[in-house]
Amino acid sequence: MKTDQARRRLLAGLGATLGLAAAGLPLGGSASRARVVVVGGGFGGAAAARALRQFAPDLEVVLVEPSAVFRTCPFSNLYLGGLRSFGSLGHHYGYLQRRHGVRVVRSSARAVDPERRQVRLVDGTRLGYDRLILSPGIDMRWDALEGYDQTAAERLPHAWKAGPQTRLLRRQLQAMDDDGLFLMVIPDNPYRCPPGPYERAAMVAHYCRRHKPRAKVLLLDAKDAFSKQALFEQGWREVYGERIEWVGFSGDGEVVRVDANQRIVETAFGNRHQADVINVIPPQQAGYIARQAGVTDRSGWAPVKAGTFESRLVPDVYVIGDAAVAAPMPKSAFCAHSQAGVTAAAVLASLAGREPPEPAWLNTCFSLIDSDYAISISGQYRLRDGEIQEVSGGVSPLQASQEFRRREAEHARDWYAAMSHAIWGA
Amino acid sequence: MRTGNSGGQRAAAATTEGALGAVALGLALLPGVAFAERVPVATLAHGCIACHGAATTDRDPSIPPLAGHDADVLLQLLRGYAEEDPAESTSMHRLTRGYSDQELAELARHFAEQEQ
Ligand SMILES: Cc1cc2nc3c(=O)[nH]c(=O)nc-3n(C[C@H](O)[C@H](O)[C@H](O)COP(=O)(O)OP(=O)(O)OC[C@H]3O[C@@H](n4cnc5c(N)ncnc54)[C@H](O)[C@@H]3O)c2cc1C
Numbered sequence: 001m002k003t004d005q006a007r008r009r010l011l012a013g014l015g016a017t018l019g020l021a022a023a024g025l026p027l028g029g030s031a032s033r034a035r036v037v038v039v040g041g042g043f044g045g046a047a048a049a050r051a052l053r054q055f056a057p058d059l060e061v062v063l064v065e066p067s068a069v070f071r072t073c074p075f076s077n078l079y080l081g082g083l084r085s086f087g088s089l090g091h092h093y094g095y096l097q098r099r100h101g102v103r104v105v106r107s108s109a110r111a112v113d114p115e116r117r118q119v120r121l122v123d124g125t126r127l128g129y130d131r132l133i134l135s136p137g138i139d140m141r142w143d144a145l146e147g148y149d150q151t152a153a154e155r156l157p158h159a160w161k162a163g164p165q166t167r168l169l170r171r172q173l174q175a176m177d178d179d180g181l182f183l184m185v186i187p188d189n190p191y192r193c194p195p196g197p198y199e200r201a202a203m204v205a206h207y208c209r210r211h212k213p214r215a216k217v218l219l220l221d222a223k224d225a226f227s228k229q230a231l232f233e234q235g236w237r238e239v240y241g242e243r244i245e246w247v248g249f250s251g252d253g254e255v256v257r258v259d260a261n262q263r264i265v266e267t268a269f270g271n272r273h274q275a276d277v278i279n280v281i282p283p284q285q286a287g288y289i290a291r292q293a294g295v296t297d298r299s300g301w302a303p304v305k306a307g308t309f310e311s312r313l314v315p316d317v318y319v320i321g322d323a324a325v326a327a328p329m330p331k332s333a334f335c336a337h338s339q340a341g342v343t344a345a346a347v348l349a350s351l352a353g354r355e356p357p358e359p360a361w362l363n364t365c366f367s368l369i370d371s372d373y374a375i376s377i378s379g380q381y382r383l384r385d386g387e388i389q390e391v392s393g394g395v396s397p398l399q400a401s402q403e404f405r406r407r408e409a410e411h412a413r414d415w416y417a418a419m420s421h422a423i424w425g426a
Numbered sequence: 427m428r429t430g431n432s433g434g435q436r437a438a439a440a441t442t443e444g445a446l447g448a449v450a451l452g453l454a455l456l457p458g459v460a461f462a463e464r465v466p467v468a469t470l471a472h473g474c475i476a477c478h479g480a481a482t483t484d485r486d487p488s489i490p491p492l493a494g495h496d497a498d499v500l501l502q503l504l505r506g507y508a509e510e511d512p513a514e515s516t517s518m519h520r521l522t523r524g525y526s527d528q529e530l531a532e533l534a535r536h537f538a539e540q541e542q
Contacts, residue, residue, distance in 0.1 A: 051472060055468065334476055337472075337476050338472070338473055338476065340472075341468075341469055341472030341473065342469055342472075345466060345468070345469055357464075357465065357466045357469065358464055358465045358466075358469075359465065359469065360465040360469055360470055360473065360524075361473070362473035362476065362521060364476075364477065364517055364521070376516070376517050378517045378520040378521050379520070379521075380473075380520075380521050380523075380524030380525075382465075382524070391524040392520060392521060392522070392523040392524030393520050393521070393524075394517075394520040396516070396517075404516065407488060407516055408516050408517075410488035411477070411488050411489055411516060411517070413488075414477065414487045414488050414489040415476070415477045415489065417479075417487075418475070418476065418477050418478065418479035418487075418489065419476050419477070419479070421479050422475050422476060422479045425479075
């Protein structure tokens with residue numbers, strides 16, 4: 001009984017431990033230590049590296065990430081709106097390294113050799129792995145929208161990866177005329193952060209209310225419906241009146257061509273819109289290394305086994321976060337973190353030669369309409385008949401008090417603090 | 427999350443005990459329990475800490491950290507969320523309905539055992 005209790009305490013949770021040296025398991029040769037390499041230090045990858053070390057303190061975990069500072073897309077819309085500083089979006093890897101024993105290698109993975117189980121870095125270094133987790137996020141599809149390539153993005157920023165692009169968009173917004181037009185081009189599903197464009201519209205409107213009183217925000221969308229639509233439309237109207245206009249696919253919202261020099265976009269039916277600032281969110285695909293590793297299919301995303309997120313195409317390689325096909329889970333930071341926990345457990349089970357434990361995933365995405373007004377969508381997901389299914393969930397009510405919306409705005413801030421702490425913090 | 431080092435040291439000692447250490451998030455210690463039947467509490471708790479982590483601000487957070495609360499109180503709260511849409515709840519009831527009662531009890535116990 002007593003030992004039982006002691007064990008229970010030991011295993012109590014995340015801070016505690018799950019010995020890796022499972023039943024007679026020789027891990028990775030004489031060192032009896034397995035090595036898991038994680039590529040990408042964003043929400044999925046950094047969370048996976050940390051979870052692995054927490055669950056199995058003996059495991060060697062190598063995290064490959066080129067940036068010294070990770071900038072979060074979450075809350076980058078608040079930066080655009082003037083509610084957050086750019087600095088507040090940055091997180092370092094110091095705690096992961098020093099406190100959690102993750103070996104952080106500051107480099108980019110250039111290639112994966114699944115036969116030899118090696119990751120090759122840009123400097124030529126080869127890293128052997130027993131299991132590999134890829135969480136590289138997204139790349140833009142530069143061939144998908146006529147006229148929109150990397151050069152065009154310097155004039156018409158996407159700001160869909162947080163960093164210089166986000167600052168560029170903010171500068172353009174600040175430099176815009178008082179009665180300027182801010183135009184956003186929004187892609188069809190699937191893409192990173194389904195409610196992200198609509199939160200951005202609200203945050204841009206928030207900025208304009210104060211600094212560009214006569215400016216308008218026009219959204220040209222390649223689809224006819226979007227996440228939390230009724231709540232967004234209600235919130236936009238309540239807070240910003242007529243400032244934000246959304247045009248869906250049926251209203252000729254699909255942009256098929258852009259002219260970066262003239263700042264003009266053209267729709268499927270040939271309508272041309274000129275604007276002062278154009279934010280083009282182009283179609284996307286899994287990050288380069290996932291494509292190089294052979295884990296993606298023709299969709300550009302990585303099909304995975306539902307219970308573990310092991311690649312369906314390459315054994316012992318797991319893909320989590322935005323790069324994976326995880327529907328009905330959205331491509332969100334919350335989901336990437338949740339998948340990291342489940343996949344860390346699955347990787348450990350696999351190393352121990354066991355069946356993976358039963359998974360459970362969560363999501364909650366908050367969207368700010370105003371500094372004291374947020375809405376949210378949540379879901380819990382389980383494996384049912386071999387597929388990922390939502391077992392509970394919902395969105396904020398359409399009828400709610402100001403106090404309710406204010407509380408959700410506070411939740412959003414607390415979520416951001418807790419989530420970044422759980423991943424990059426002490 | 428545990429603060430201090432003692433947990434880590436104990437943990438390290440335990441894992442070097444070797445062959446009996448188990449991989450599986452608690453479950454491997456319960457022979458006979460089929461993996462497929464239960465979600466390990468560590469997996470469940472990983473979901474919670476995405477919002478309910480350590481207190482990171484000075485002010486009272488609108489989302490409370492869960493560590494160190496009384497297990498019964500916590501369980502009662504969770505059951506309340508699961509059973510209805512209490513006016514107090516913004517999103518908790520949407521998520522809580524997806525857990526079994528046993529899972530809620532395990533979560534409550536799990537967080538009660540953690541240091542604040
Ligand atoms: C404007 C906006 C707002 C958002 N708001 C929210 C929100 O409020 N809530 C929410 O849950 N989600 C939000 N998201 C979505 C969220 O940003 C993503 O879902 C999340 O970042 C996905 O995590 P990931 O690990 O897949 O990718 P990322 O977090 O992008 O991490 C990928 C990492 O991999 C690294 N990498 C890539 N290739 C290599 C390589 N070859 N070698 C080494 N490293 C590599 C990159 O440098 C990067 O650090 C938002 C997104 C946007 C654009």
